[in-house]
Amino acid sequence: MITGGAGFIGSALIHHIIDHRYEQVLNVDALTYASQPEALAGLERLSRYHFERADVRDASRMSQLLAQYQPNAVMHLAAETHVDRSIAGPEVFVDTNVTGVASLLEASRQYWQGLPDDERAHFRFLHVSTDEVYGALAEGAAAPDESSPYAPSSPYAASKAGGDHLVNAWHATYGLPILLTRSTNNYGPGQYPEKLIPLMILNALAGRALPVYGDGRQCRDWLHVEDHVRALCRILDAGQPGESYNIAGGAERSNLVIIQSLCDALAQQAGLDSAALRALISHVTDRPGHDRRYALNARRMRDELGWEPNHNLGTGLAETVEWYLSNVHRWQRLFEPAADR
Template structure:
């Protein structure tokens, strides 16, 4: 089987459901269930015996060692991370603990386990680390997109903590020979994304008739990647990626935050029109956050050339599906916004002792 960390989060849960629909190997899902971890994301797998959930913190070395010993995974896919830049500015300690110390602990447990394997098993094993384009810093308006050779220049506690994790993963390959591979992704969007991130925040605020806040002038540029395309890329890298390799994964969809907000409003104007006016009238510009990077963009040429992966979704097709998903899953949105999913978690999960 494979071991997935952070599998109850946005990208992790999408990866597990897509993995089990495409692959035979079962998954052990390791998640601490912080505010962004939601077992409701995996409701479709409730009766699927190929999905095993383990409530655990990747910073707990004893627990990580026991999980490797118990499940003996063929690979690790490491999503678990604190990921919201705004939170990293106000609460940086959580990011240092999870993203740096947690990655170190997981690497150590993986290395000890890997050393116990046969020669053939060692060669087949992979530790896949999911990182971000934010480790490269900000791009000037007309600079070429980030490549795998771009220098690191993180500008927030979040991106700095992910950069540190990247360096740990690299050194475990260089020093110990651990078969690692790192994937840097651009901004993901799609179903089950916690509504603190731009796209679900805009959708939820619009439907609630609240202000739709954009930092500064709203002209920050991001490359948008549908989460299911990202999951397909990870499966591709896990299957055929080179040990010690780095692969940038992007959607080839550079958009300003204001453009994204406008597209969302225009879709909602068609699907659930307001009695008067447009959802665009709810867009509100607010004071920019500290150290806000102006532009990110990914050159995904290497993964296309070497592994044959390309995104399936255009931004237009992906955002239309995403808006429709949030419209069709208002119960999930309500549970997340109200915190009811955490009450359910505490009542149904923790008290059950599972």
């Protein structure tokens, strides 16, 4: 059972499981604004794929789906994720990312406790979180590992931290076999256009300004979505219940460098002028509480689970640009060009 399976990471996870594994998949998604059902087009013909439109905040509905489909794992990805939206309207982030987690945890606990002993032993609840729960890192500071304290800055990060604490509490109190993951910034083909990389690509193609918060030197680590979903499956298979795992791309770049790289990739692939695209970069007032740097220490993933990212950032960005150039039908209805977003 995958919640948020019509989202960017969720849909990539479903495709990975369908293509590389043997399990049946139940996709549970409320189909909110950022959902993209077209990313899963054609899967409805497969007997291994099932879809149910439902909200994780509805505990009785979650209980009903668990009883109906009898999953051996719940992979919880459904969340509100956009920091700017959390600043403008934090309530829905608390409602989904905290209350929704509690509802799903309780439904999962009751389901798990009713399973036969052998099925109980193999059941897992995997919860997907973010590097932002650790808060801002100073330049040159060591990246946080799984034991580092939380210090969230934004309403989004605080809501995710709250959900994480609930997940750990359900393990400590009830013994629910949880796995908690945190990843750095994801990118790749098909991401919703409010996120930095697709927004810059589409603004540039429209000849609109490329708005950069402040000086643009905020630094993030970038993880290709396909590497992320490989890591999630590896953790599901071999992670230790009650433990958490950091997933990182090992590719820290400033926002300004990312945007300049996208301009260069667009120029090469679309026959545009790189200097003209870079001239569209416009520095705008920084957002409140904007953390300067995020990163993660992912040594546990490498040393204990044998996972490393496969994608190089340069080729990954080029592949992402190519996807948006080749799939106008996918993003055109979602994108509203704007110079002030």
